[in-house]
Amino acid sequence: MKGSDLIRIVDEMQHQKNIDREIIFQGIESALQLAAEKKYGEESGVTVSIDRDKGDIVAKRGEEALDPAEFGRIAAQSAKNVMIQKIREAECSAVFSEYAAMKGDLVHGAVTRNDGGACIVNLGKTESILPRGEQIPGDSHHVNERIKAVILEVKKQGHRVKIVLSRTHPDFVRRLFEGEIPEIKERTIEIKAIAREAGYRAKIAVSSVDMKVDCVGACVGVRGSRIKNIVDELGGERIDIVRWNESLQVMIPNALQPAAIDEVFLYPRMGRAIVLVKDDQLSLAIGRRGQNVRLASKLVGWDIEIMTIDEMNESIERAENWFQHLPAITPELVEILITEGFMSYVDVTFIEPTDLAELGGVTVDQANEMIAYAEAAAERLENAPPEEAAPDEEALAGRTVVGQPVETTTGDEPASGEVAAETVNADEPAPTGEAPTDGTTEADANGEASPTPNEEPAPQA
Numbered sequence: 271m272k273g274s275d276l277i278r279i280v281d282e283m284q285h286q287k288n289i290d291r292e293i294i295f296q297g298i299e300s301a302l303q304l305a306a307e308k309k310y311g312e313e314s315g316v317t318v319s320i321d322r323d324k325g326d327i328v329a330k331r332g333e334e335a336l337d338p339a340e341f342g343r344i345a346a347q348s349a350k351n352v353m354i355q356k357i358r359e360a361e362c363s364a365v366f367s368e369y370a371a372m373k374g375d376l377v378h379g380a381v382t383r384n385d386g387g388a389c390i391v392n393l394g395k396t397e398s399i400l401p402r403g404e405q406i407p408g409d410s411h412h413v414n415e416r417i418k419a420v421i422l423e424v425k426k427q428g429h430r431v432k433i434v435l436s437r438t439h440p441d442f443v444r445r446l447f448e449g450e451i452p453e454i455k456e457r458t459i460e461i462k463a464i465a466r467e468a469g470y471r472a473k474i475a476v477s478s479v480d481m482k483v484d485c486v487g488a489c490v491g492v493r494g495s496r497i498k499n500i501v502d503e504l505g506g507e508r509i510d511i512v513r514w515n516e517s518l519q520v521m522i523p524n525a526l527q528p529a530a531i532d533e534v535f536l537y538p539r540m541g542r543a544i545v546l547v548k549d550d551q552l553s554l555a556i557g558r559r560g561q562n563v564r565l566a567s568k569l570v571g572w573d574i575e576i577m578t579i580d581e582m583n584e585s586i587e588r589a590e591n592w593f594q595h596l597p598a599i600t601p602e603l604v605e606i607l608i609t610e611g612f613m614s615y616v617d618v619t620f621i622e623p624t625d626l627a628e629l630g631g632v633t634v635d636q637a638n639e640m641i642a643y644a645e646a647a648a649e650r651l652e653n654a655p656p657e658e659a660a661p662d663e664e665a666l667a668g669r670t671v672v673g674q675p676v677e678t679t680t681g682d683e684p685a686s687g688e689v690a691a692e693t694v695n696a697d698e699p700a701p702t703g704e705a706p707t708d709g710t711t712e713a714d715a716n717g718e719a720s721p722t723p724n725e726e727p728a729p730q731a
Contacts, residue, residue, distance in 0.1 A: 273325030280325075288368070288395075289360045295320050297356030302327065304352050305341040358429055365396050366431045370424045376445035377435070381415045391417065391435060398433035406437050406505050407469035418503065420445055438468035443509075446500045447474070451489055459485045462514040465568035469507055473525060473565045477514040486511050510565075518543065518570060525566035526574070529555035537611025540620075542573045544611070549578055589613045592647070596640045603630035615651065618644035 280294045299318055306316040306329055316336065318329045329336040379391035379398065387402035389411050400411075400419055411417055419435035420442045426432070436442060444461055453459040459478050466472040478485040489511050490497050501509060515521045522543055523531040533546040547555045555576045556563050567574040577585070586608055592615060593604045606629055612618055619641060621629075626637040 273321065273327075276320070276325035276327070283357070287357070287361050288364045289357065290364075291322075293360040294357065295322060297353050297360065300356060301348075301350065301353035302329065302338060302341075304348055305338075306331075306336065308348060309341045310336075362426065362429050362431055366424060366426055369393075369396070369421060369431065369433050373421050373424060374441050374445075376418060376420055376442070376449065378416060378418055379435075381411050381413055381417060383413060384411070389417075391419070393433070396431060396433065398435050400435040400437065404434070404436040404438050406507070408505055409437070409469075418442075418446075438466075440464040440466045440472075443472055443474065443500070443504070446503055447489065450496050450499050451491075453478075453483060453485075453488045458483055459488055463569050463571075465565040467561060467565065469505060471508045471510070471561055471565060472504075473510045473512060473569045475512050475514040475521070475525070475569055486513060512569075518572065521570055522566065522572070522574065525569045526555050526562065526576075529562070531555070532579075535611075536572075540573075540611040540617065542575065542611050543570075544575050544577055544582065546577055546579055546582060552576065552578060585613050593618075595647070596643055598632055598636040598639060600630070603632070606630060615644040615648035619648060 276298075280291055280298075283289060283294055284291050299320055302318040303316070306318055307314070310316050310331060314331055316329065316331045318327065318338075320327055327338050329338050377393055377398075379393045381389045382392045382397065383390045385399075389400040389405070391398045391400055398421075400417070404419075404422065405411070417437075419437045420439055421433060422436035422439060423434040424431065443464055443466060447461060448455050451459065454461060454476075458480050459476055461474060462477055463475040464472065474489075476485040476489060478488075488496075497509060497511075501507060510527070512524045512527060515524060518536055519534050522534050522545060526545065529547060529551045531545055531547055531551075535544040535546075537543070545555065554562070557565075563574050563576055589608050589612065590604055593599060593607055593612075596618075607618070610629070612621075618626075621641070623634050623637040623641060626632070626640060627634045630637070632640075
């Protein structure tokens with residue numbers, strides 16, 4: 271083979287398979303070296319090299335020049351197999367490096383086949399898998415359908431690369447917003463946080479670096495055009511767009527909209543917020559099967575517990591009664607514990623003895639005794655028959671993000687397009703009779719966005 275022909279072949283492989291030229295040359299050299307050793311023996315001292323510029327193959331045994339054409343058919347076949355293996359390894363490494371750098375990015379591909387509920391998607395250079403668990407509930411993808419997804423995981427399996435896609439990850443919603451809304455792509459509007467239960471509902475907190483740009487209105491788009499495309503891609507998933515605020519006293523009520531919030535109590539030591547609402551807002555704040563409070567808690571990063579004022583007073587009285595039984599307790603320490611957000615024996619078990627000692631002015635040994643008593647009491651209450659166990663905060667589990675969701679008995683939350691929640695739903699009409707909150711944007715039954723009386727129209731994209 272002429273050197274120019276070898277150079278041409280190497281350049282074509284580099285272009286088609288995205289493999290570095292040096293790696294290809296090294297693979298060919300290794301293959302020829304193996305062929306020469308099979309022909310002349312491993313101890314013969316044969317060396318093979320390729321001129322990177324001219325493509326000339328130089329084979330020597332000591333000072334004697336050898337002709338690669340004389341290596342023999344069997345040796346040549348072995349050399350071919352080695353070269354193919356080297357190139358496949360290099361191709362695998364190139365694919366892995368390329369797609370590992372794209373982790374979290376949006377990709378497009380065509381479904382080539384379905385395998386046990388999972389979809390095999392052709393990304394062009396390689397295939398990927400969209401597992402059943404990473405598909406939006408209710409989705410059914412057919413062969414040759416083009417779909418969008420984000421790259422969730424990239425890993426090597428032998429000489430192959432496994433690329434896992436996802437349509438349920440919050441980053442999927444983020445990438446869709448970046449593609450549909452120029453202000454987000456240009457960093458004028460920033461997505462601060464996303465909480466999502468794929469196929470059902472998502473909450474997105476946005477903020478604008480330009481005070482002249484309405485972040486919520488820009489995300490909705492003229493006549494709801496921008497948000498409608500995203501909702502369609504998500505199969506009708508409801509999207510709540512809320513304004514981000516650094517103050518939790520403001521952000522938590524925003525995240526819980528459309529419910530009207532009376533007061534928010536923050537307990538940083540516990541990472542908990544207790545939110546007070548009126549009786550008629552209780553089921554709205556909790557949401558269907560606890561969905562609203564769960565998503566709001568994920569959005570702000572705090573555990574949120576919804577209570578009425580009467581339930582709050584009952585919790586405080588119950589906590590006072592329980593904490594009085596702790597060993598070495600004082601009335602002052604009881605008050606401090608409640609002020610810090612400790613409402614049950616379970617809460618006390620999470621504090622470190624040194625912190626409790628510092629908090630209540632007791633010794634570390636006394637703090638250890640208190641925590642041990644609280645652990646035993648919590649276990650006793652948990653194992654007690656329902657009619658004997660005193661109600662505690664676990665009875666409100668459906669109102670917190672850490673508990674199991676419960677069905678609410680007094681109505682349902684409104685559609686996500688309701689004005690007060692600054693939410694958008696291109697498919698569902700907003701309930702009538704609700705007054706819009708200042709500074710919010712409404713999406714009507716046709717996906718049309720209109721400014722509220724107190725707000726200038728949303729800027730055009």
